[in-house]
Amino acid sequence: MKKEEFVNFISENIGCSREVAKAVVDIFSDSIYLAIAEGQTVELEDLGHFKTRTITRRKPYNIKQGKIVDANPKRYPCFTPAFGLKLACSN
Numbered sequence: 001m002k003k004e005e006f007v008n009f010i011s012e013n014i015g016c017s018r019e020v021a022k023a024v025v026d027i028f029s030d031s032i033y034l035a036i037a038e039g040q041t042v043e044l045e046d047l048g049h050f051k052t053r054t055i056t057r058r059k060p061y062n063i064k065q066g067k068i069v070d071a072n073p074k075r076y077p078c079f080t081p082a083f084g085l086k087l088a089c090s091n
Contacts, residue, residue, distance in 0.1 A: 048081040
């Protein structure tokens with residue numbers, strides 16, 4: 001389901017205009033984006049958890065200089081689906 005289809009689904013089921021439904025979807029996705037960017041965990045009971053994970057990188061070795069170069073750890077977003085969502089997908 002694409003964003004436009006999701007907006008139509010919300011507007012039809014709630015009975016609001018498409019502009020209001022689009023604003024709700026935008027605020028919802030922006031709030032998850034901002035929380036993840038700050039390192040917070042977003043827990044939606046029937047959907048799952050959005051969070052960040054950190055990978056500690058190995059220390060790369062520069063052959064020409066003969067030195068170990070510092071590499072910053074990398075953060076990436078992660079989604080863990082809820083048990084109900086896993087069951088819905090498996091059927």
